[in-house]
Amino acid sequence: MKNNSILISDCSLRDGNHAVKHQLSIDQIAEYCEGADRAGLDIIEVGHGYGLGASSSAFGISKVGDEAMLKVAREKCKQSMLGIHFVPGVGKHSELDMAIDIGVDVFRVASHCTESNITYRSIGYLKRKEKIVFGVLIMSHMADADRLLNEALGMQSAGADGIILMDSAGYSTPDIVGEKVSTLKNNLSVKVGYHAHNNLGLAVANSVVAAESGASIIDATIKGFGAGAGNAQLEAVVAVLERYGYSMNLKFQDLIDLSSYAERNIIARIPDIKTINIMTGMYGLFTGYGPYIQKISSDFGVNIFELCERLAKRRLVASQEDIIIEEASRLAKSTD
């Protein structure tokens, strides 16, 4: 047994909310949290797919409001820590206060991977409230290892207890993961974590490489339930990490029961890798863009590959849907 232990952060009730257009019900959240707590999952992340305060016409209205979701999750998470995703500007500090009052344990404060300075104020605020805070770098394939390290150092100085790299487009290959995670691990004094997406079928492998490169927080979701092609499948990640000799606090039988519960009651469609997911993965486009790119390419009657290629050249980040319309319209005109 290796003496390093891994913290499993279960994002099923947050990233999975993308997969059901933020329509998880209060009963689904309550029952899932009960099972996840029983299985010994370290952190259970709950909320709208885009995080605290995101329910809106821009990001999608969630079935259940933040406060109700967090209250029921808090009641059911007896041992597990309760986590949230927070992007400053999407959510407000008044919403952080609400989450603090409800008793959220882990605050994951996120920004695009080159814009981490927008997180410093929230990280500092939460540390003064004595919360566990992870800085999260979204779309981490869009910056090289040195740039990610600089961004992570800034978050660490602001007070973050850990830094999570998100492979939001499912673009990264194991060599890239290894280089980026080990650069952070070797130069930071806080924990490093990894959040994989499965666009190219590499999410479990990438998570294991992240652990082998020094990550001690691994994000995963039950049955891979998450945006686009989904995330690293939690049950599989745990099985492989155990085989590699990592210690985790999990009860595997309860985890399998949780997986069956989720398949029967929560996951309308088990994630698979569709062509659009491969395209967003290949071109490094935010995985949540998939359905929108499909719709716009069909509305404008343009080739979806050409559209993805153009979008990749524009290096668009999350929440830049307008550029998809702009490029589709240009492409339509150029092929008239």
Ligand SMILES: C[C@H](O)CC(=O)C(=O)O
């Ligand atoms: C807001 C995004 O869904 C965060 C995430 O899970 C990712 O970028 O990946």
